[in-house]
Amino acid sequence: MNTTGSGFSTGSTIERPRLPDPQSSPPRPSVAAIVASLHGRAGKTLLARILADYFILSGRRPALFDTDATERMLHSAFPDDAIVVDLTEVRDQMILFDTLVARSAAARVVDVSHHAARKFFKVMQESQFAAEARARQVEPVIFHIMDRNSDSYEAARLLRERFEDCALVLVENAYLGKVKDQTRRSTGYRAFEDHELRMTLPCLDPEVLDVVEDIHLSLSDLMREPLSRGASGGPLSFDERAYLRSWLGRIFRDIHRVTRAIEARALSPAPADPPS
Amino acid sequence: MKPVVLMVGADKGGVGKTTVTRTVLDYLAAKNALVRAFDAEHPRGTLQRFHPDITEVVDITTAADQMKMIDTLSTSEIKVSVIDIRAGLLDETLKTLTEVGFFDLVDAGEFNFGLMHVVGSSVASLDEIAEVLPYVKGKHYFIVKNFINDTSFFEWNPTIYRNYFRGTADAVEVTIPKLNEMAYEQVELSGVPFSDFVANRQSNGQQVNNSLVLRGYVRTWLRQISDEYDRVGLLDRLYDRTAAAA
Numbered sequence: 001m002n003t004t005g006s007g008f009s010t011g012s013t014i015e016r017p018r019l020p021d022p023q024s025s026p027p028r029p030s031v032a033a034i035v036a037s038l039h040g041r042a043g044k045t046l047l048a049r050i051l052a053d054y055f056i057l058s059g060r061r062p063a064l065f066d067t068d069a070t071e072r073m074l075h076s077a078f079p080d081d082a083i084v085v086d087l088t089e090v091r092d093q094m095i096l097f098d099t100l101v102a103r104s105a106a107a108r109v110v111d112v113s114h115h116a117a118r119k120f121f122k123v124m125q126e127s128q129f130a131a132e133a134r135a136r137q138v139e140p141v142i143f144h145i146m147d148r149n150s151d152s153y154e155a156a157r158l159l160r161e162r163f164e165d166c167a168l169v170l171v172e173n174a175y176l177g178k179v180k181d182q183t184r185r186s187t188g189y190r191a192f193e194d195h196e197l198r199m200t201l202p203c204l205d206p207e208v209l210d211v212v213e214d215i216h217l218s219l220s221d222l223m224r225e226p227l228s229r230g231a232s233g234g235p236l237s238f239d240e241r242a243y244l245r246s247w248l249g250r251i252f253r254d255i256h257r258v259t260r261a262i263e264a265r266a267l268s269p270a271p272a273d274p275p276s
Numbered sequence: 277m278k279p280v281v282l283m284v285g286a287d288k289g290g291v292g293k294t295t296v297t298r299t300v301l302d303y304l305a306a307k308n309a310l311v312r313a314f315d316a317e318h319p320r321g322t323l324q325r326f327h328p329d330i331t332e333v334v335d336i337t338t339a340a341d342q343m344k345m346i347d348t349l350s351t352s353e354i355k356v357s358v359i360d361i362r363a364g365l366l367d368e369t370l371k372t373l374t375e376v377g378f379f380d381l382v383d384a385g386e387f388n389f390g391l392m393h394v395v396g397s398s399v400a401s402l403d404e405i406a407e408v409l410p411y412v413k414g415k416h417y418f419i420v421k422n423f424i425n426d427t428s429f430f431e432w433n434p435t436i437y438r439n440y441f442r443g444t445a446d447a448v449e450v451t452i453p454k455l456n457e458m459a460y461e462q463v464e465l466s467g468v469p470f471s472d473f474v475a476n477r478q479s480n481g482q483q484v485n486n487s488l489v490l491r492g493y494v495r496t497w498l499r500q501i502s503d504e505y506d507r508v509g510l511l512d513r514l515y516d517r518t519a520a521a522a
Binding site: 090091093094097098101123126127128129132 | 456458459487488489490491492493495496
């Protein structure tokens with residue numbers, strides 16, 4: 001922490017972040033985060049949990065949706081907040097999308113299981129969800145987790161084309177390994193060369209990762225609790241907790257950066273509509 | 277432009293005849309056609325419930341109401357008349373129209389006439405078609421297979437159909453796809469045209485908040501139907517533009 005000056009000195013080089021004036025600033029849009037990937041085991045539920053904990057720590061308790069009606073991993077992590085939906089049922093499609101689109105300040109996170117993805121994006125497209133959500137000050141954001149192979153980039157490219165009016169964040173998961181050279185040469189990968197909205201899930205020590213993947217570990221609690229939790233501290237040592245916090249801190253910063261960029265874009269005057 | 281009469285009829289009830297009429301009214305409205313509709317389901321009037329502004333309930337068996345429909349064709353500002361025939365009265369209505377000389381006027385080129393015949397899935401409907409054929413010779417005849425409420429298997433296919441009629445009919449086959457039950461029910465409850473349901477409009481014109489998902493289903497379904505009506509050239513045929521379109 002920087003402690004220069006009294007905080008009142010005008011010559012200070014450190015500028016404190018200015019708090020927005022609640023009277024003058026327009027209402028912030030709420031974020032509907034859609035976590036998806038082409039294949040299973042890419043870290044979707046982990047990212048959905050991290051997003052949920054990010055919103056919890058920002059004081060915005062999110063509504064969570066688990067589209068895997070069999071495994072229900074996100075629901076196990078947040079039994080009180082996550083709703084399990086079976087997208088083969090129209091009633092559940094309504095519960096999911098009609099809640100996602102509702103005018104409300106609450107953030108929303110959807111963990112789109114790769115089994116449910118085709119149905120999810122079909123309903124999303126046919127219901128013109130993104131346009132309707134934005135009309136209600138809800139900013140939909142697809143967080144697409146990439147892997148080493150070109151098909152994941154190709155899938156993301158197709159999604160970006162299909163949902164032009166929806167922000168897409170490219171999530172590189174370092175744990176899945178380095179992107180193949182072959183992938184780097186693919187059209188899908190190169191389509192994202194100028195893509196600004198991207199973030200990384202940095203590598204984590206495998207032993208610590210096992211603990212993180214234990215869905216009963218609350219990541220927001222981990223951030224809030226004292227580093228030394230003594231006997232009730234669970235399987236993590238002081239060092240591991242500190243290590244994990246800095247790992248999470250990096251991801252939270254990334255999430256903060258991309259969601260703020262998306263919010264700012266939503267609040268800025270819309271560019272002139274192309275002639276239709 | 278010649279006045280156009282488009283009849284929608286079925287011999288059996290419950291084949292979704294009025295639903296088909298509603299899709300036709302939405303389609304014509306989307307094509308900016310001015311339309312008036314007659315609901316011959318006297319005295320109930322299901323169609324009128326959904327399209328009250330343009331629909332009049334008529335008793336097609338009375339001369340007074342026949343005059344209301346036929347005699348106004350040339351004088352009305354609105355050139356397209358859609359008539360939803362009561363189930364079971366199709367044959368009788370066609371007979372009556374012949375008796376009053378309506379079809380002579382169609383043959384003389386005064387009016388344009390089309391019939392959308394909504395048929396059930398059983399082979400019995402082939403007999404129904406056979407009964408109707410003499411009336412619609414040289415006119416626009418659409419055989420409508422309706423899958424809105426179920427995906428029931430049609431017992432007859434084009435081959436059976438062709439063998440049955442040996443090419444005597446130049447009928448056009450139209451397929452109406454299935455609509456999700458829950459979406460269909462919600463529109464029924466709302467009592468508004470399908471397009472208004474999609475646009476979140478209530479019957480009194482006020483905004484409502486229908487389910488995003490159900491509106492999506494109805495929108496997609498309406499688009500499929502519109503594509504199908506485009507495919508068979510419904511409007512071109514009714515407007516006598518068939519040659520230009522080809």
